[in-house]
Amino acid sequence: MLKPRLIEEKMLILLRQGKISKWFSGIGQEAISVGVASALTPDEYILPMHRNLGVFTTRNIPLHRLFSQWQGKANGFTNGRDRSFHFGTQEYRIVGMISHLGPQLGVADGIALADLLKNNKRVTAVFTGEGGTSEGDFHESLNLAAVWNLPVLFCIENNGYGLSTPTNEQYKCENLADKGPGYGMESHIVDGNNILEVFSMVDEICKSMRKNPRPVLLEFKTFRMRGHEEASGTKYVPQELLDAWEEKDPIVNFEKFLLDEKILSAHLIETLKNEIYAEIDYDLKKAFSEQEIEVDQTKELGDVYKVFDYQQHNHSSATSNIRLIDAVSQGLKQSMDRHDNLVVMGQDIADYGGVFKITEGFVQTFGKERIRNTPICESAVVSAAMGLSINGVKSVMEMQFADFVSTGFNPIVNYLAKVHYRWGENADVVIRMPCGAGVGAGPFHSQTNEAWFTKTPGLKVVYPAFPYDAKGLLATSINDPNPVLFFEHKGLYRSIYQEVPEDYYTLPFGKAAILKEGSDITVVSYGLGVHWALDALNENPDIKADLLDLRTLQPMDMDAIYTSVQKTGKLIILQEDSLFGGVASDISALVMENCFKFLDAPVMRVASLETPIPFAKNLENNYLPKARFVNELFKLLAY
The missing domain is CATH 3.40.50.970 (Thiamin diphosphate (ThDP)-binding fold, Pyr/PP domains)
Structure with missing residues (x-):
């Protein structure tokens, strides 16, 4: 617990110096992060939030990598693309949250389900604050875990405030643990500032969950001694409340207990602090000496997707x-x-x-x-x-x-x-x-x-x-x-x-199908629109058109469209979706940018009306663009 506390104190100094951009303090809540992480095995996933530095230090993540992460440098975990604790690492079995807090709970459900399917005797622990329990994802995820008997430990850190909103403005029940029975799951209230209670209870529950897979809801009663993040401050918190919780500081009280029990001495405590200070200073120098991240546009674009090694599977003749x-x-x-x-x-x-x-x-x-x-x-x-x-x-x-x-x-x-x-x-x-x-x-x-x-x-x-x-x-x-x-x-x-x-086969993404060939005009569509276009062209055999079925929209085969437009000089795009902001708009813009000199007429887009989709058949027929497409096709041919 001492390690994350001393790191935080250093980070608050660096924040004031402008060397990190933001900080979400967990001071006063270290017992929860450290206790839960200590009770889990190293191969069990933990899904922490932004006040759970103790999870990362208990899992022994090198400090210089954390410091690099907080400075947006390449030796962090996100290549400078995300900040704070918004990252995960398979090496340490940690999955960080996104700012939309709710999905974290459902992700834990999925990890636990995979363990069940593989017959792994593991627990997945996921954190949320009392504010996050108001989100729909909280209800959905606990219900799903209960229905499927998933070994998820749902950890609510109830620290009194969702940013500045006190608990009496967030929920009506006396304790958030009271929600557990409503989902049909076991629940407990834990003193989140007592490391021995946190560890012993979580350890006992996890051992039971590994033998008997099921979800458990834990409400850790604690308090946030600093602002939601440092910029917001704590002016909205009554001073007497801060004073009362300061007396419950988990480190001060555990330290006193260890001294009373003669497990620690003042000298040993000082030695521990000096060792941690030295580690922090050493790793900070290492992170500070690291170069600022370099821009590589090819890498930026290339990392949006995981590389997919497409394997062609051909089919037989049956x-x-x-x-x-x-x-x-x-x-x-x-x-x-x-x-x-x-x-x-x-x-x-x-x-x-x-x-x-x-x-x-x-x-x-x-x-x-x-x-x-x-x-x-x-x-x-x-x-x-x-x-x-x-x-x-x-x-x-x-x-x-x-x-x-x-x-x-x-x-x-x-x-x-x-x-x-x-x-x-x-x-x-x-x-x-x-x-x-x-x-x-x-x-x-x-x-x-x-x-x-x-x-x-x-x-x-x-x-x-x-x-x-x-x-x-x-x-x-x-x-x-x-x-x-x-x-x-x-x-x-x-x-x-x-x-x-009849047998298994694959088709590549990003390859349009050319259903008809002709030199008069290019028709591009997908989905049901392809069949409307086919009907129109079959009913008007004098129109010699290239008809392209896109098949995949991302990635999209723009090369096939460019090649056709360069041949025909005219392009009409048909989509079932309403017009504004649809796929046809991007195709039109790309063709105008890349094939303008080949065009003999404006690019034409045909789509459904700018209304919700009506129910009555005549209204729906009017909404859909099938009839309008034929009129626009002839208009463009005559241009």
Whole structure:
């Protein structure tokens, strides 16, 4: 406990000197971090927060690396890309948080699930503050852990204030531990300033959890003696409260106990302090002498994704005439056969087979350990998928409808997408997205929301229009160690048939399919729009068009588009999504920037109306751009 305290005191000096940018103090809370970390084994994951320096020191992370991290230097853990404790390290089995605190809890669920699947007798400990217990992720993650009997130790550091908001303005129950029985889990209140109580209770509970896997909720009563972060101060805290808790300082009181018991002497305490001071000074010099991080744009762009060594798997000649929905199911099932560490998660996907019956019969083949029904908690399940990946397990999550991804949006765009760039950890996760209109499903079951994700660096986005592509691209998505959003148009599920190879095969990302060739005009689309374009061109055989099906939107095959535009001189882009901010806008801009001299007319974009998706059939038909596309196609040809 003394080590993190002395480091913090030094950091507060450096903060005032402008040598670090920010500091979240854990002074007064060291017993919790040190006690919990000491009770876990070195191979058990800990997911700390920004006041848990004692976790990092107890795990013996070299101080110069921590100091480099806080100064944004290359010898830290994030190559200068993130600050403070926003990092993880597989070497020390630590997974740091993101500023959106809630997903951390779900990530712990996933790590613990992977341990269960591998029959590891391990506990995963995750920290949150009392403020974080108000977030929806807290409820979702505790509920998921309880339903699945996951060995997660949920540690609430109740230090009295969420920034400046006192507990009586944050929750109504007397103790946060009271929430445990509501989730059906064991819970305890711990004196967070008593190191012996913290260690002995956590040690006993962890030994029990390793034998009998289950979640446990611990509320550590403690206090934050400094501001939320140093700039905010403590003016909002009554002085008598600070005085009362100062008397409960975990280090001062434990030191007095050890002196009384004659376990320590004043001389030995001074010796310990001098050793720690010397280590801090030595490692600080090492960190300060390190050069400022150099800008390497190639490296910056190259580290957004984990390198994917694509392996081509060719198919035999045997085919079957199947629907797109059958191709998705077949591709998923064959990937389950190939990857015995692949888990599928989603609402109603087990015995029921999913609302679209894509996983029908999977439970009988793979069992409920790998085909997992989830509660209705998209955010926690996305975060759990991240945790599975951290602990070496692949996952496919089914969003029951792509529209529902909004309730899991945060961990997708802020955790999965950013994690490799931040600290080199990949998210080996595929999220299946049944999407699209044309089936009279109204505003909440009809969106095609791919543009929410093509905008986010770190994600890959796949959107097949045919059964053959769906099967091969799904296999590739599962092989890819990066997070993939795999869009499946519901309107194509049972309406489009194709001869599809019966065995396993893959298709590369970033390669558009050229469905028609001609010199009059270039037509670019994806998903259901491809079939609208095909219908229009088949009904007007005099139009000689290049028709490109993008198939993947991130990465996108812009070279194929440029090549075609250079030949035809005209480009029309058709998308089902509404116009503004969609994929078509970026394609148009890129073509204008790179192929302007080849264009004989303005680039034309055709898309759905700027409204939510209506339910009534005539309104939905008017919303969708199929009819308008034909008019705009002729207009552009005549330009």
